[in-house]
Amino acid sequence: MQCAEHLRVQALFDGELDAVSAAAVERHVGHCADCRTLLEELERMRGRIRRDLEYGEAPRELRSALARALDAEAAAEERRRSPPVVWRGRPFWLGTLTGAGAALAAGVAVVLLAPLFFAPLPEELIAAHLRSLEPGRLTQVISTDRHTVKPWFAGRADVSPVVADFAPQGFALVGGRTDSLGQQRAAVLVYAHGAHVINVFAFLPGRGEPPAQASRRGYHIACWRGGDLDYCAVSDAGWEELGTLRELIADLGARDAR
Amino acid sequence: MDDKRSRFEAQVLPHLDAAYRLARWLSRAPGDADDIVQEAFLRAFRSFDTLRSPDARAWVLAIVRNCHLSALQHGRRRAAEPLDEEHETDAGAGDVPAAADPEAASIERDERRALARLIGALPGEHREVLVLRELEDMSYREIAAVTAVPIGTVMSRLARARAALRAKWHEESEGDGRAVR
Numbered sequence: 001m002q003c004a005e006h007l008r009v010q011a012l013f014d015g016e017l018d019a020v021s022a023a024a025v026e027r028h029v030g031h032c033a034d035c036r037t038l039l040e041e042l043e044r045m046r047g048r049i050r051r052d053l054e055y056g057e058a059p060r061e062l063r064s065a066l067a068r069a070l071d072a073e074a075a076a077e078e079r080r081r082s083p084p085v086v087w088r089g090r091p092f093w094l095g096t097l098t099g100a101g102a103a104l105a106a107g108v109a110v111v112l113l114a115p116l117f118f119a120p121l122p123e124e125l126i127a128a129h130l131r132s133l134e135p136g137r138l139t140q141v142i143s144t145d146r147h148t149v150k151p152w153f154a155g156r157a158d159v160s161p162v163v164a165d166f167a168p169q170g171f172a173l174v175g176g177r178t179d180s181l182g183q184q185r186a187a188v189l190v191y192a193h194g195a196h197v198i199n200v201f202a203f204l205p206g207r208g209e210p211p212a213q214a215s216r217r218g219y220h221i222a223c224w225r226g227g228d229l230d231y232c233a234v235s236d237a238g239w240e241e242l243g244t245l246r247e248l249i250a251d252l253g254a255r256d257a258r
Numbered sequence: 259m260d261d262k263r264s265r266f267e268a269q270v271l272p273h274l275d276a277a278y279r280l281a282r283w284l285s286r287a288p289g290d291a292d293d294i295v296q297e298a299f300l301r302a303f304r305s306f307d308t309l310r311s312p313d314a315r316a317w318v319l320a321i322v323r324n325c326h327l328s329a330l331q332h333g334r335r336r337a338a339e340p341l342d343e344e345h346e347t348d349a350g351a352g353d354v355p356a357a358a359d360p361e362a363a364s365i366e367r368d369e370r371r372a373l374a375r376l377i378g379a380l381p382g383e384h385r386e387v388l389v390l391r392e393l394e395d396m397s398y399r400e401i402a403a404v405t406a407v408p409i410g411t412v413m414s415r416l417a418r419a420r421a422a423l424r425a426k427w428h429e430e431s432e433g434d435g436r437a438v439r
């Protein structure tokens with residue numbers, strides 16, 4: 001039968017106790033043979049692990065390959081930021097956003113919420129949406145054909161979302177791209193609805209429960225679960241339009257699953 | 259070098275070795291570790307602007323872990339296989355200091371390999387807490403951040419991981435009397 005104090009003894013060993021608790025646990029160890037044995041074994045095991053298992057350093061080739069990849073990525077980001085390119089002669093979203101990205105970035109509260117390292121999901125979605133509206137950044141693959149867009153995601157995004165064109169229903173598939181969302185490469189489907197751009201982000205669950213509906217700075221976010229993925233549609237289009245698109249995609253996903 | 263790139267260099271790249279060690283222990287294969295680390299650092303770079311935490315090490319290790327898990331999910335890697343002898347030799351114990359007595363050196367090498375094999379055979383969630391605690395010397399709070407679980411879970415996982423390792427260790431020592439001491 002193992003002593004009930006094992007977790008606290010372990011915490012003592014790992015230096016996780018404050019002085020008062022540490023003193024109490026040490027007193028306990030003083031008259032509990034079981035815990036004394038535990039402490040000795042923890043010590044011995046740590047010694048062995050630290051002596052034997054040091055993996056040392058990242059290989060030099062990895063270090064230099066990584067430096068090259070980062071340089072390329074930084075240069076690519078730089079290029080995407082700079083030249084104002086009019087995309088396909090249909091800049092129907094331009095004029096809605098100049099300065100908005102900067103204002104948003106400045107206005108985002110620096111808070112630490114459940115997902116420890118990242119801005120809250122809605123803020124991140126809006127930031128990604130605004131970024132996509134900058135010239136030349138909306139799509140990385142331009143096609144209305146799902147047989148082109150879907151395979152394009154393979155190996156580029158972490159997920160493989162439902163892809164379809166709903167032009168007859170008023171939601172024309174424009175293309176796709178990948179975006180960083182937290183630690184993931186989300187797959188993003190781009191739809192045009194009248195004068196509105198709708199970005200549909202598809203990603204693995206794990207960022208907490210995405211909002212069914214949320215609004216930030218005049219943009220709407222509608223999220224739903226489809227299969228084993230979370231989808232979030234972001235746009236300045238109305239709730240009704242987002243709802244229609246959500247149903248179209250969700251229905252299709254349900255059909256595909258059958 | 260532009261600003262973001264140099265800030266990344268200063269804040270995140272110092273943790274490359276830790277990232278590599280974690281990737282190696284998670285994937286249990288050197289080639290996979292290279293891929294995981296490269297992908298993780300690119301992702302980290304892309305989302306560097308959204309980093310809100312001062313703890314860049316826990317942040318980038320969390321990304322490494324995520325890359326490992328998503329690669330596993332995609333079945334791109336063979337990481338679930340048990341270690342073979344070659345991996346052990348290569349990935350296990352590092353350089354064994356030369357001993358005057360070749361037989362003693364060989365015993366020592368065997369011992370180190372045995373320990374690497376025991377840890378390599380633990381389930382992933384045990385392996386990761388052990389590596390983060392014992393090799394990277396991370397606090398419970400930092401481990402909780404990397405592995406995305408509450409601190410209480412870190413404590414109980416660590417206890418289970420250590421108990422499992424201890425049990426195997428004793429098993430082996432009884433087996434041939436010297437594999438692990």
Ligand SMILES: [Zn+2]
Pocket residue numbers: 003004005006028029032033034035
């Ligand atoms: Zn006790």
